[in-house]
Amino acid sequence: MIKMYGIFKHFQDNEVLKEINMEVANREIVAVLGPSGSGKSTLLRCINGLEEISSGRMDVNGIMVDAAAPKKTRQKNVQAIRLQTGMVFQQFNLYPHKTVIDNVIEALITVKKTPKEKAVQKGETLLKRVGLMDKRNVYPSRLSGGQQQRVAIARALAMEPAIMLFDEPTSALDPELVGEVLSVMRELANEGMTMMIVTHEMKFAREVADRILFMADGRIVEDAAPAQFFSSPQSERAKKFLHQVM
Numbered sequence: 001m002i003k004m005y006g007i008f009k010h011f012q013d014n015e016v017l018k019e020i021n022m023e024v025a026n027r028e029i030v031a032v033l034g035p036s037g038s039g040k041s042t043l044l045r046c047i048n049g050l051e052e053i054s055s056g057r058m059d060v061n062g063i064m065v066d067a068a069a070p071k072k073t074r075q076k077n078v079q080a081i082r083l084q085t086g087m088v089f090q091q092f093n094l095y096p097h098k099t100v101i102d103n104v105i106e107a108l109i110t111v112k113k114t115p116k117e118k119a120v121q122k123g124e125t126l127l128k129r130v131g132l133m134d135k136r137n138v139y140p141s142r143l144s145g146g147q148q149q150r151v152a153i154a155r156a157l158a159m160e161p162a163i164m165l166f167d168e169p170t171s172a173l174d175p176e177l178v179g180e181v182l183s184v185m186r187e188l189a190n191e192g193m194t195m196m197i198v199t200h201e202m203k204f205a206r207e208v209a210d211r212i213l214f215m216a217d218g219r220i221v222e223d224a225a226p227a228q229f230f231s232s233p234q235s236e237r238a239k240k241f242l243h244q245v246m
């Protein structure tokens with residue numbers, strides 16, 4: 001589903017991703033762990049084209065982006081990749097002036113040109129799936145953080161992405177609201193969605209992920225099964241990290 005070959009990303013002279021090579025298979029759940037500033041968000045943002053890669057090439061669901069390709073080709077392929085990837089952020093970024101259902105169907109109508117009635121039907125199905133059909137007509141400010149994040153997940157799913165990318169989806173939530181968001185994500189995983197999840201929820205990563213990518217200083221330092229990573233991390237960086245968070 002995702003292949004990265006020798007990806008580098010720098011902001012001015014700050015090298016943020018250094019020779020990233022990795023693959024994510026269809027239906028695989030990959031948790032991305034690592035200290036703050038290690039490049040986790042940048043990695044996800046490069047995959048869905050929110051950031052441009054500086055060098056290397058990547059393939060997302062069959063669409064190739066090569067940093068060395070002409071700008072026009074790159075831009076066209078990045079656009080195509082955006083439609084393949086749904087992204088959920090720490091901050092929910094819902095439109096405050098739109099109701100829950102209108103938030104969910106916004107991109108269906110503006111980007112996919114889905115007829116309104118069909119979009120609403122689909123939006124309602126997704127709201128049921130995240131357990132928020134009763135909030136259909138309210139504005140985001142009336143929802144808890146956990147509910148807002150579940151709306152954000154429904155909104156991303158509305159575009160029928162092949163891959164879902166989550167960047168610390170529960171980090172802004174009060175502790176008692178984390179569980180409801182994780183349980184929606186767990187269901188998605190069980191349904192066979194391909195997912196990359198940056199998270200600090202170690203228990204969730206251990207239980208749900210098929211693989212752990214551990215990042216430090218812009219590199220993937222470990223790429224291992226959860227059981228192996230958590231019980232016998234290989235690098236000093238990972239040992240130190242686990243010691244701090246567990």
Ligand code: ADP
Binds near residue numbers: 037041
């Ligand atoms: P993480 O998500 O692991 O905390 P990030 O990918 O957010 O790490 O950041 C990695 C490094 O890249 C940091 O040093 C950060 O300051 C830098 N960085 C991220 N985004 C930008 C940006 N848009 N412009 C300049 N530097 C950035």
Ligand code: MG
Binds near residue numbers: 040041167
């Ligand atoms: Mg981050």
